[in-house]
Amino acid sequence: MLYKVLDKGVYxxxxxxxxxxxxxxxxxxxxxxEHDFVLIKDISELDTNYMxxxxxxxxxxxxxxxxxxVAYELGENINxxxxxxxxxxxxxxxxxxxxxxxxxxxxxxxxxFIDENYISKRKKLIVIGMDSEPTETNFSPSIGAEYAKDGFxxxxxxxxxxxxxxxxxxxxxxxxEKYTKVNDAIAEDFKEYNKYMDNYRMxxxxxVDIKSFYDDFESIYDNGxxxxxxxxxxxxxxxxNLVCPTCFCFNVKDDIELNLKNGKKIREWDSCMIPEYGLxxxxxxxxxxxENRLKKxxxxxxxxxxxxxxxxxxxxxxxxxxxxxxxxxxxxxxxLVKKEVSI
Amino acid sequence: MNKxxxxxxxxxxxGGCQLEILNLEDQLLDLVNAIEIVHFTELVTEYSxxxxxxxVEGSITTKxxxxxxxxxxxxxxxxxxxxxxxxxxxxxxxxxLYGPEKAKELVYGDKxxxxxxxxxxxxxxxxxxxxxxxxxxxNRFEIVDIIRSLIVGRKPEIPNYPVCIECKRNGNTCVFELxxxxxxxxxxxxxxxRCPNSVSGCEACRGVIDDPNVNAxxxxxxxxxxxxxxxxxxxxxxxxxxxxxxxxxDK
Amino acid sequence: xxxxxxxxxxxxxxxVPDIARITRIEYLSPTEKVFKIVxxxxxxxxxxxxxxxxxxxxxxxxxxxxxxxxVSNPTNKDFFKLCIRNVGxxxxxxxxxxxxxxxxxxxxxxxxxxxxxxxxxxxxxxIAGGLGIAPLMSLIRYILHYREDYKEIMVVYGAVNPxxxxxxxxxxxWSNRGDISLCLSVDNPDNKWxxxxxxxxxxxxxxxxPSNDTYITVCGPPIMYRYVIDELEKKxxxxxxxxxxxxxxxxxxxxxxxxxxxxxxxxxxDGPVFNLWEIRNLKEAx
Ligand code: SF4
Ligand code: SF4
Ligand code: FES
Numbered sequence: 001m002l003y004k005v006l007d008k009g010v011y012x013x014x015x016x017x018x019x020x021x022x023x024x025x026x027x028x029x030x031x032x033x034e035h036d037f038v039l040i041k042d043i044s045e046l047d048t049n050y051m052x053x054x055x056x057x058x059x060x061x062x063x064x065x066x067x068x069x070v071a072y073e074l075g076e077n078i079n080x081x082x083x084x085x086x087x088x089x090x091x092x093x094x095x096x097x098x099x100x101x102x103x104x105x106x107x108x109x110x111x112x113f114i115d116e117n118y119i120s121k122r123k124k125l126i127v128i129g130m131d132s133e134p135t136e137t138n139f140s141p142s143i144g145a146e147y148a149k150d151g152f153x154x155x156x157x158x159x160x161x162x163x164x165x166x167x168x169x170x171x172x173x174x175x176x177e178k179y180t181k182v183n184d185a186i187a188e189d190f191k192e193y194n195k196y197m198d199n200y201r202m203x204x205x206x207x208v209d210i211k212s213f214y215d216d217f218e219s220i221y222d223n224g225x226x227x228x229x230x231x232x233x234x235x236x237x238x239x240x241n242l243v244c245p246t247c248f249c250f251n252v253k254d255d256i257e258l259n260l261k262n263g264k265k266i267r268e269w270d271s272c273m274i275p276e277y278g279l280x281x282x283x284x285x286x287x288x289x290x291e292n293r294l295k296k297x298x299x300x301x302x303x304x305x306x307x308x309x310x311x312x313x314x315x316x317x318x319x320x321x322x323x324x325x326x327x328x329x330x331x332x333x334x335x336l337v338k339k340e341v342s343i
Numbered sequence: 344m345n346k347x348x349x350x351x352x353x354x355x356x357x358g359g360c361q362l363e364i365l366n367l368e369d370q371l372l373d374l375v376n377a378i379e380i381v382h383f384t385e386l387v388t389e390y391s392x393x394x395x396x397x398x399v400e401g402s403i404t405t406k407x408x409x410x411x412x413x414x415x416x417x418x419x420x421x422x423x424x425x426x427x428x429x430x431x432x433x434x435x436x437x438x439x440l441y442g443p444e445k446a447k448e449l450v451y452g453d454k455x456x457x458x459x460x461x462x463x464x465x466x467x468x469x470x471x472x473x474x475x476x477x478x479x480x481x482n483r484f485e486i487v488d489i490i491r492s493l494i495v496g497r498k499p500e501i502p503n504y505p506v507c508i509e510c511k512r513n514g515n516t517c518v519f520e521l522x523x524x525x526x527x528x529x530x531x532x533x534x535x536x537r538c539p540n541s542v543s544g545c546e547a548c549r550g551v552i553d554d555p556n557v558n559a560x561x562x563x564x565x566x567x568x569x570x571x572x573x574x575x576x577x578x579x580x581x582x583x584x585x586x587x588x589x590x591x592x593d594k
Numbered sequence: 595x596x597x598x599x600x601x602x603x604x605x606x607x608x609x610v611p612d613i614a615r616i617t618r619i620e621y622l623s624p625t626e627k628v629f630k631i632v633x634x635x636x637x638x639x640x641x642x643x644x645x646x647x648x649x650x651x652x653x654x655x656x657x658x659x660x661x662x663x664x665v666s667n668p669t670n671k672d673f674f675k676l677c678i679r680n681v682g683x684x685x686x687x688x689x690x691x692x693x694x695x696x697x698x699x700x701x702x703x704x705x706x707x708x709x710x711x712x713x714x715x716x717x718x719x720x721i722a723g724g725l726g727i728a729p730l731m732s733l734i735r736y737i738l739h740y741r742e743d744y745k746e747i748m749v750v751y752g753a754v755n756p757x758x759x760x761x762x763x764x765x766x767x768w769s770n771r772g773d774i775s776l777c778l779s780v781d782n783p784d785n786k787w788x789x790x791x792x793x794x795x796x797x798x799x800x801x802x803x804p805s806n807d808t809y810i811t812v813c814g815p816p817i818m819y820r821y822v823i824d825e826l827e828k829k830x831x832x833x834x835x836x837x838x839x840x841x842x843x844x845x846x847x848x849x850x851x852x853x854x855x856x857x858x859x860x861x862x863x864d865g866p867v868f869n870l871w872e873i874r875n876l877k878e879a880x
Contacts, residue, residue, distance in 0.1 A: 065512035242511035258373035281682025
């Protein structure tokens, strides 16, 4: 990691240069409540002062909701080939918890088998991070995701008249050298950065007691009444999954054209909260009840990947809480599990 | 592969569903290459009684209609109901809320007895329907998918999950956030979340999912100042014929 | 960054099937057929190796993909066989197919398989219910191929009725061999049936293999497992020696789509065969 500072006076020119040189994806205001990460053509569209995004930016780019995997052509011989799309992009203004969410996906898509469709896009993505305002439902400090230690090329933190710049990769350094001018950070800069981070962490209102969840969860696992109560209002609508920066479930579909010759396989986001998720050919459903599905989601988010990667598959962004019309709240439920087990 | 013979039939409805097929444009040519259309009310006048697949639009509202649909049921191997009217009875079902006699009177006054009009029912009240292309209008790509599935020999995949899934895939801001109410969480997807995409609430035109959480949705809508009557109206717009099932689940 | 060194260059991604041909179709019962499959490409054919209990993802172009476990003997290198029940879109399309049809294959998949090496010099008890005999066939055939490496072998197989017993010819051949004991049971006998009647779990108490010298493999419909395990535990067989093959919905086969997960495990990469110790605390598993 290199530590530099960037003068606010040259910041706009730096960003402008990147917009003109690269396919530049950044936050843009969408409506009164949300921003969306889209292709930015002019700096006036860019609004890094954002709070809510429906779909996490990295997931949207690297693991899009619909993606072709395979193309085939039927005939005397069958031709099949892989379809992998990737192009060089800058992802600008992504915040720390979403970077951590992306780090999770990076690890996930390269474990056991390597998912080229994801990783070839990832390899070409230049990530420039920046803090954003947390929503009231954000509990990322409890998970340790309010700060990103890797996964980005450059991370900009806004101080009084300059940006504190953390450079994690040679690529990031190159870009800074090419398009602007930075100076080495000195003790004074570190001091102000440190104070900024303390203040920033104070902005997070929600916190969860997750330390003992790993074991507590098993202790409460068979308590049917507890889970029924929690899941009572669940619509099984899957919104919580689809907006999650670490949710990766998908279906694979075969799509043949009406000429019955050319076809493709595509994947599309799926959700473990809908009844069809556990349905096998022949009609047996392995997870027919919504409380079981909710329990399964919590297990996957908060336990499974502790065993696999030593990480939570949750970064505490609070999107699922905001998306849930039934007001099912993972943060409250974590605390509830703790309470239930300790009395 | 043999080209299956297909008949397209219209009952009470606006005819828009058949137009939806004609709107296929670039896929239409492939479609007519893949199947043989032997009957199409909106398109051709010739008439045939041999077909394997019947695509049926509209709801059954007359005695004559009952006879016709039963005849189609006897001939076709596969029946596909197209559009909300055929699938759930659709908007036409609003008539049933008044009772058939009262409705006739309201519309036709003292000439009401001249009219052949019975209680509105979806076509599956009279014949076994194999597949449903829901929606008002139905999604034309879904109609193509059903036909294609029948040709290649698979069961068409018709979603039984809520509109919210598609809405989120499309990255929409939930309209509730913008103060608009939506039937998405209990309504069947497959429309590619058409209404929320253009910032208006879903009206459940494809019917409700198999296991909707109606109580939760009533609670939610009432937070937005809607009464139970308003809510039922929301359900009824396209689901009045199926309204009873919703009430039952509610208990 | 961590992910970069893991990336290797493949010609094809993990989602691209290799083209193969159905070279023979054998009729087993009104609902089951066995498909013999040969890869088009010589190199792929030679590279393809599997262990008993593993499965492949089979693509019917235009319809989609589904997982099937391999039933043939792993020592056969030129082809492999799948036993397929006509229950879904893909399987019913396969049942309509004729010999020579081309399909797509990905795999073999599954890091959890029946440990046929570890089982050497021990007794092996194989318990199957219904179609559950299919994944075990590959193991049984392997064991019989190297028969002298194993001690006592016993197959307990339960079916709904005599007509639904699969692999009848082969079972007949086993009983002629004399070096493998066989317990067949049906729920609904016809008047010619002379074997056992009722669920196959009933036969377990009669097994007299020593608990410390026996490997057990179980495969059958989901409801069967709990009863079988109860009986096995009564006999004090060790959980780490009891191997179960589990089924879940699968989409990708490569640990990415997450549909096959049970508790903290994925059936496609951690299984499909698990030992009882591994899944003991996965309350959803059984
Ligand atoms: S928890 Fe909420 S968002 Fe998730 S499926 Fe249930 S109702 Fe939908
Ligand atoms: S707008 Fe409607 S369909 Fe979309 S997420 Fe909200 S409730 Fe669901
Ligand atoms: S089948 Fe996709 S993860 Fe196992």
